[in-house]
Amino acid sequence: MLGSLSMVHVRLLAGCIATCLCLAATAQDGTYYKWTDASGTVHFSATPPSGQKAQTLKLEGAAGEQAAPAPPAPAVEPTPQLEEAQGAYRKRACEAARNDLAVLEKNRMVVSGSSPDAATKLDAEQRNQAKLRAKQRITQFCETGNKP
Known part of the structure; x- marks a missing residue:
């Protein structure tokens, strides 16, 4: 459970980093457009919408300036x-790994998923x-000193 929880955090962090990189790539000149669609949803974009009236937004300090790198996060x-x-x-x-190996070494049927109807040899x-x-x-989890 803890391993899958940390994997969720890793994926979330990777997604946030990818989003930031995509936004940074589109933020070349600091000009953005804001408009509201027919359902009342407000949109922001680096390109003007077609067939919509949009407000032009200019970000200060974004025209070719490069921000100072953030300090590294403390350990x-x-x-x-x-x-x-x-x-x-x-x-x-x-x-669990030792139990799985014991079952596999006895040539027993293996159940795929949670349904016994899906048993396969x-x-x-x-x-x-x-x-x-x-x-x-077993090597990863049973030997001392190894952490997931």
Whole structure:
């Protein structure tokens, strides 16, 4: 759960960075247009709308000036609660990986998803790939010092 939560944060951060880069690329001369559509929604754009009356906005300091770089964010030390949660997550992930490997080594049927109706028998190559992934997860989560 903690691993997927941090993955959400990573994706959100990546999306914010990509949005900022796109906005910075379009903010070449600092001229923007503001208009309201028929439903009352206000829009802002770097290009004027076609067939709409738009207000021209000029951003101060945007005409070719480059902003000073932001200072680097200070490093954040993990709290004891975070370290405890990460340890519990690693323990659960380790147990799950070991259980998966045990099932795969016994050549049992593997259920895909949450429906027993979707049970499938893996061929030798699929089973070997699944074993390899389970062993990688065991190395990642069960060995001390490794963090997700």
